[in-house]
Amino acid sequence: xxxxxxxxxxxxxxxxxxxxxxxxxxxxxxxxxxxxxxxxxxxxxxxxxxxxxxxxxxxxxxxxxxxxxxxxxxxxxxxxxxxxxxxxxxxxxxxxxxxxxxxxxxxxxxxxxxxxxxxxxxxxxxxxxxxxxxxxxxxxxxxxxxxxxxxxxxxxxxxxxxxxxxxxxxxxxxxxxxxxxxxxxxxxxxxxxxxxxxxxxxxxxxxxxxxxxxxxxxxxxxxxxxxxxxxxxxxxxxxxxxxxxxxxxxxxxxxxxxxxxxxxxxxxxxxxxxxxxxxxxxxxxxxx
Amino acid sequence: xxxxxxxxxxxxxxxxxxxxxxxxxxxxxxxxxxxxxxxxxxxxxxxxxxxxxxxxxxxxxxxxxxxxxxxxxxxxxxxxxxxxxxxxxxxxxxxxxxxxxxxxxxxxxxxxxxxxxxxxxxxxxxxxxxxxxxxxxxxxxxxxxxxxxxxxxxxxxxxxxxxxxxxxxxxxxxxx
Ligand SMILES: Cc1cc2nc3c(=O)[nH]c(=O)nc-3n(C[C@H](O)[C@H](O)[C@H](O)COP(=O)(O)OP(=O)(O)OC[C@H]3O[C@@H](n4cnc5c(N)ncnc54)[C@H](O)[C@@H]3O)c2cc1C
Ligand code: FES
Ligand code: FES
Numbered sequence: 001x002x003x004x005x006x007x008x009x010x011x012x013x014x015x016x017x018x019x020x021x022x023x024x025x026x027x028x029x030x031x032x033x034x035x036x037x038x039x040x041x042x043x044x045x046x047x048x049x050x051x052x053x054x055x056x057x058x059x060x061x062x063x064x065x066x067x068x069x070x071x072x073x074x075x076x077x078x079x080x081x082x083x084x085x086x087x088x089x090x091x092x093x094x095x096x097x098x099x100x101x102x103x104x105x106x107x108x109x110x111x112x113x114x115x116x117x118x119x120x121x122x123x124x125x126x127x128x129x130x131x132x133x134x135x136x137x138x139x140x141x142x143x144x145x146x147x148x149x150x151x152x153x154x155x156x157x158x159x160x161x162x163x164x165x166x167x168x169x170x171x172x173x174x175x176x177x178x179x180x181x182x183x184x185x186x187x188x189x190x191x192x193x194x195x196x197x198x199x200x201x202x203x204x205x206x207x208x209x210x211x212x213x214x215x216x217x218x219x220x221x222x223x224x225x226x227x228x229x230x231x232x233x234x235x236x237x238x239x240x241x242x243x244x245x246x247x248x249x250x251x252x253x254x255x256x257x258x259x260x261x262x263x264x265x266x267x268x269x270x271x272x273x274x275x276x277x278x279x280x281x282x283x284x285x286x287x288x
Numbered sequence: 289x290x291x292x293x294x295x296x297x298x299x300x301x302x303x304x305x306x307x308x309x310x311x312x313x314x315x316x317x318x319x320x321x322x323x324x325x326x327x328x329x330x331x332x333x334x335x336x337x338x339x340x341x342x343x344x345x346x347x348x349x350x351x352x353x354x355x356x357x358x359x360x361x362x363x364x365x366x367x368x369x370x371x372x373x374x375x376x377x378x379x380x381x382x383x384x385x386x387x388x389x390x391x392x393x394x395x396x397x398x399x400x401x402x403x404x405x406x407x408x409x410x411x412x413x414x415x416x417x418x419x420x421x422x423x424x425x426x427x428x429x430x431x432x433x434x435x436x437x438x439x440x441x442x443x444x445x446x447x448x449x450x451x452x453x454x455x456x457x458x459x460x461x462x463x464x
Contacts (some may be wrong), residue, residue, distance in 0.1 A: 002320040004299045007365075037322075037361050038342055050319075078355065102431020103409065104358040105343055189344065189431065 002040050008051045013058055013138035013167050016051055021140060021163040023049045029165055031074055034101075034109035035117045058138075058167060059112065062086065068172040073112025073165070077124075078103075080111060089173045091285070092127040092180040092196055099123055099182075101189050112166045115151070118158050118219065119190075121260060125152060126214035127182060127196040129222040131171045138167040145170075154218040174198055178208065179285030183273040191215050192260040193269050197277035204234045206282065211274060216266045217254035225252070226274075235282050242274050304368035308333070309377025317364045324348045324359035326367075327374060335375035335404045346432030349405035350374045356412045375404035378411065387411055390445035398436030406432050406442055410449075419450050 008027070010016040020027055028047035030036055031054060039045040053059055059074035062083050069085060080086055081098040100106050100114070100123050114124055115135070125148065133148040140163060148169070151159045160166065174180070183195045193215045200208040209227050214220035226245050230238035249270055255263035301316040308331060317326060327333045327350065337347035341360045348359040351373040352366075378385040387410050390396070397403040406429065413420060413428045420428065425446050426439075434442070 001325075002322065004318065004320050006300050007302070007319045033363065034343060034361065037363070041341070041361075101343070102346070103412070103428060104346065104349060104356045104431060107355045108343075108357055108362060 002037065003046055005040075005047055006049050008049055009055050010051060010053070011055055011057075013056060013143070013165060014140050016053055016056060016165050017139035017141075017163045019049070019051045020165070023051075024162070027051055029053055029116070031110040031113040032076065032108040034105050035113060035119075053112075053165060065170065068170055071111060071169045071171070073115075073167055073169065074110050075112075076108065076110050077101075077106035077114070081106065090131065090171060092130060092182055092198065093124065093171070095182045096123040096127045096184075096194070096196065099184050099186075099191070105189075111169060115148070115169070116158055116160065116166050118152060118154075118156050120155050120218055120220075121190040121192075121215045121258075122220070123184070123191055123194060123214070125220040126194045126212045127180075128169070128171065129212040129220055130180075130196045130198050130210045131174070132210075134170045135166055136168040136170065137161075137164050139164040143167065149222055152219045157218075175200070179281040179283065181277040181280035181285055183277045185269055185273060187260065190260065193266055193273060194220075195270065195273035195277045197274065197281045199278060199281040201235075201282045206230055206233055206235065206238045206278070209238075209278070209281075211278075213249075213253060213270050213274065215260070216263075216270055217256055221253055223249075223252065230278075235279065238278060239275050242278065243271055246271065302365045302368070304365050306364075306367045306369075307371040309373060310371075319363065319365055321364045322360060323350065323352075323357070323362045323364045323367055323372070326364035327359060327372070333374050333376050336408075337401055337404060339401065344431070344433070345402070346405040346409060347402050349408040349432065351408055351412055354412065354415060356409055373408070373411070375407055378407060385411070386449050387414070387445070390448040391442070394441045394445040394448060396438050396441040396445040398434075398438055402432060402434045402436075402438075406434065410442075410446055414446070414449065420446065 008019050027049040030050035030052045054074050060072040063070045077097050077100045081094055087094045128148050134145050135148055135151045136143055136145050178198050178200045180198045184191045185193045195213050198210045211223045211227055230241045255267050257263050300319045303316055305314045327336055336350050336359055338360055339345045339347040343358040343361045349356050350359045353370045409429055409432045425443055
């Protein structure tokens with residue numbers, strides 16, 4: 001049984017921010033509730049007020065915008081994995097979304113809830129880092145935009161300030177000619193580890209590359225240094241470079257032991273997942 | 289976030305109208321009531337089961353506007369203005385849904401505790417994709433856990449519904 005609470009249903013981002021300011025720690029933002037209601041049932045959270053943000057039109061819809069796409073924070077995983085535009089132009093995100101939890105979690109859970117909860121064992125953040133996603137945050141003070149990379153601070157920690165909510169996520173498509181691949185290592189419903197790679201091949205050479213890895217440490221991490229090391233190499237040399245980058249990976253991923261695997265195991269598997277994802281993206285990418 | 293020592297005294301209720309298996313229910317529900325309690329305790333529809341209570345096992349799977357939800361972790365008021373289908377609503381005029389018939393034919397249940405959830409998830413699958421491959425079935429139903437291990441029989445039942453012949457079904461299995 002859930003402890004009683006009061007439900008608030010703001011109609012705008014500013015109103016939601018106002019409720020958050022008014023009730024402070026006594027209130028929690030409620031989107032799909034896939035995560036929040038579980039925490040409440042376990043007694044880990046006992047908000048007096050749930051601020052239901054699903055009635056805020058600004059948080060809905062997948063819109064084309066300045067050559068990119070803008071996704072409302074309240075859009076569900078279910079809708080994202082099926083969206084024609086996303087499947088066509090952002091297959092890396094569509095693929096990752098189609099692996100979240102199970103069909104019921106995807107139907108109920110939202111992208112915003114996923115990013116704001118900031119569980120290290122999550123799917124969407126990893127591909128979104130490769131796609132250079134930006135997030136738009138809103139409050140009574142207006143809105144601000146920042147790279148997702150700056151939004152994700154650590155385990156269950158984001159750059160959201162008191163009174164602020166995540167409104168939208170913006171992504172630009174990759175230039176034509178890039179291949180993408182998503183690797184998800186799983187034993188249970190959440191990913192043990194994931195890797196997302198986008199690459200533009202010139203014959204056998206890695207002309208351009210972007211890589212990110214999730215679930216290993218406190219947050220998903222983009223790997224600019226490793227990208228720099230393998231740009232311009234042949235696939236085989238790039239794979240060797242990845243295998244030789246254990247120290248670098250350990251430094252930037254900050255692996256931790258957890259229920260899904262030891263730090264050493266996750267580091268080993270990171271190398272495998274990156275190698276596989278690079279090879280697939282160099283061959284034109286997923287979908288084969 | 290600080291823990292609240294005193295729970296809110298007032299229980300807030302919301303007026304809702306929910307169509308459950310084609311029948312309209314109207315009344316007040318406490319905002320904290322989950323759909324599974326609404327169905328089992330309020331309406332006496334006990335076909336949907338509670339097992340993990342945490343969106344993992346799928347024993348509580350029901351459809352809201354045709355889409356699968358974990359009734360254990362879904363607030364009842366959210367179903368307001370929507371159509372809920374439970375296992376009790378699958379049969380029409382006393383005739384079993386073809387999925388139910390196939391589950392019987394293929395003995396796709398042992399203890400049966402997971403079965404209503406398996407049936408509802410399968411209904412949602414076939415409504416979206418009437419001819420799933422074995423991989424698609426496995427992926428879709430991966431969130432419906434069967435401790436008795438009836439998965440192969442469930443796959444056979446689904447193949448039966450999609451009117452796959454035995455030969456076609458063999459090939460479905462080989463794809464895996
Ligand atoms: C069984 C199970 C399996 C799962 N498996 C996976 C998986 O494999 N991969 C994966 O990535 N995730 C997984 N998840 C997590 C799931 O994706 C997220 O729980 C879901 O997306 C959360 O979204 P929600 O809308 O339900 O969030 P809620 O539960 O409503 O909210 C989650 C948190 O975020 C806050 N919040 C929500 N929206 C906003 C917003 N717009 N602005 C500010 N704060 C906000 C809430 O206050 C709360 O603290 C799983 C969850 C479950 C229960
Ligand atoms: S009881 Fe709801 S998913 Fe297990
Ligand atoms: S038949 Fe017993 S749990 Fe599935």
